[in-house]
Amino acid sequence: MQIGIIGGGPVGSIVGLALKRKGHTVRLFDPTTKKPKMSLALSETTLSLLENIGVHLSAGQDLVEILVNEKGLPGSMLLNAHECGYSRFGRAICSIELDRILTGQVADMVEPMAVTQVRARSTTGNPRIELETGETSEPDLVILADGGRSGLSNSIGMDAQLRSFDRTALLGRIQVETPVSGRAYERFIGTGPLALLPIDSDVYGFVWSLAPRDADALKQATPALLDALYLALPRELGRLELVYDAVKIPLIERWIDQPYRPGIVLLGNGAQTIHPVAGQGLNLALRGVSRLVDALAMGDPDTAVREAFMSWKPNRDLTRLASSSLEALFDRDLLSRKLLTSIGMALGDQSPWLKRKISEAGMGIIS
Ligand SMILES: Cc1cc2nc3c(=O)[nH]c(=O)nc-3n(C[C@H](O)[C@H](O)[C@H](O)COP(=O)(O)OP(=O)(O)OC[C@H]3O[C@@H](n4cnc5c(N)ncnc54)[C@H](O)[C@@H]3O)c2cc1C
The missing domain is CATH 3.50.50.60 (FAD/NAD(P)-binding domain)
Structure with a gap:
């Protein structure tokens, strides 16, 4: 054809x-x-398709764990690929690397x-x-x-x-002091969800969905952005530095x-x-x-x-x-909502079945 x-x-x-x-x-x-230029989480299904057509990704980092939690509250859910029966959930890679290949x-x-x-x-x-x-x-x-x-x-x-989400994604890259190998983060901060993907041994790409005025303010002031990221991210990553200036994309x-x-x-x-x-x-x-x-x-x-x-x-x-x-759920800065999701995550963390289902949905395997 x-x-x-x-x-x-x-x-x-x-x-x-x-x-x-x-x-x-x-x-x-x-x-x-x-x-x-952005950080992409590619699922195992995507990686198989790429392998089948001869696209082999050596750059990036395998995604083995995803820690999901609400900032400042105790409940969290840790998805681990091995516990779900997989060697990895996928791979995080910089879009420029994928584009180069x-x-x-x-x-x-x-x-x-x-x-x-x-x-x-x-x-x-x-x-x-x-x-x-x-x-x-x-x-x-x-x-x-x-x-x-x-x-x-x-x-x-x-x-x-x-449909406009009335949100702007702020994207960038940080280098951290104490990386956790293969672990990605999905953090629900009052201001909007923040995803952190490991794309090199100590470098993470971040995508932060924010109200447009918050994204504008943080994009214009690097020290304020670094402070906000430091406060938003888990302490286990230690000190952090911005690798290059953040970029913003309106979300629709x-x-x-x-x-x-x-x-x-x-x-x-x-x-x-x-x-x-x-x-x-x-x-x-x-x-x-x-x-x-x-x-x-x-x-x-x-x-x-x-x-x-x-x-x-x-x-x-x-x-x-x-x-x-x-x-819709995680962009709302309501204490009642945050408490409920925090309790939900703590309970969900006890259910291997639920964690497997969530992981498989993320990997594109609906069963
Ligand atoms: C902040 C953010 C984070 C994301 N993270 C992830 C993630 O972690 N995982 C994931 O799976 N997805 C993610 N995505 C989504 C992913 O980036 C997109 O799905 C993907 O880039 C879409 O690619 P595309 O080829 O459809 O479009 P594009 O990348 O926009 O490519 C379209 C191409 O068409 C060309 N073109 C346009 N008009 C013409 C014309 N008239 N003639 C010829 N060529 C033309 C353009 O030059 C361009 O090169 C994310 C998106 C955003 C915004």
């Missing part, structure tokens, strides 16, 4: 590699080489041009794309993996539901319920952008990629796309719901 992919972010690159391995002819269009592997597919127009399949022919040079192409299937940045999906009548949810048209399918952030609190955006997108690639081996592209999305729908909807619910 001839496949045209619009967008060479992680999703476009990975689906391109997976399809090429299955014998399809792939053209991947993306004019941009500058990619966002992917860029090397997709180099022969990429054409550094923007796509300016796209048209669905019609009774008279294949879907059609037009490049900024005026060149046109009519592949058997167009994959739109533009991160929702281009407006092309609107031009074919796929309007996303957009973008959702298209049926992100396909004849001959065209949307994947990745363009189809669904979810709250990063549970670190699931890319993992979720890649579960969709796996289903699509398998389905394309079996039938005509439109049937394959429809079947892939129908079989993926329960998992896709559940991941959206889980991420939004976590955001």
Whole structure:
């Protein structure tokens, strides 16, 4: 099959590699080489997909433990991969490392041009794309993996539901004095959830979901940010230093319920952008990629796309719901809520069954 992919972010690159391995002819269009820098938690399911298509990640750190707690209250839940029957939950990696590896592997597919127009399949022919040079192409299937940045999906009548979380993610990297090997943290601070991912032996990436004015204030004053992080993080990490200036990203949810048209399918952030609190955006997108690639081996592209999305729908909807619910629950600075979640975590910590279920949901294994 001839496949045209619009967008060479992680999703476009990975689906391109997976399809090429299955014998399809792939053209991947993306004019941009500058990619966002953030820390990503990649689940075991994602790592298997990457291994299967020849993407081996040596950078980053395995995630073996996740400590979840409410700052200042005693109850906590420690998820341990070995206790749940796994060697690890996944791996934390800097997105730039992932991008570096992917860029090397997709180099022969990429054409550094923007796509300016796209048209669905019609009774008279294949879907059609037009490049900024005026060149046109009519592949058997167009994959739109533009991160929702281009407006092309609107031009074919796929309007996303957009919802602002009224939160800004503050991202950065810290070096700590006494790291705990393989341990990630999900801390619920009054001001918003803070995730800490180990990406090197003593370096952690942080993602802090904050009210926009708090994020602005902390981004502008490094000493204030360091103080706030020090107060927010567990004492076991010791002193900390900022490795580079923090970056902020306004958080929105973008959702298209049926992100396909004849001959065209949307994947990745363009189809669904979810709250990063549970670190699931890319993992979720890649579960969709796996289903699509398998389905394309079996039938005509439109049937394959429809079947892939129908079989993926329960998992896709559940991941959206889980991420939004976590955001709604833990972004509230109410003492009653904090006490309840703290007690809930202390009780949950006693249940190996519950901890396994939570871990498997995070890993993309719903059982
Ligand atoms: C703070 C934060 C933390 C996160 N943490 C995690 C995590 O821990 N784990 C996880 O799984 N996910 C996480 N995510 C989600 C993850 O980052 C995204 O799911 C992922 O980056 C989406 O990739 P994408 O390829 O869909 O889009 P993008 O990375 O936006 O790529 C889209 C590409 O399309 C190109 N493009 C746009 N328009 C055109 C055009 N007209 N023609 C050609 N090319 C075009 C752009 O140049 C770009 O390169 C996080 C997100 C945020 C914001």
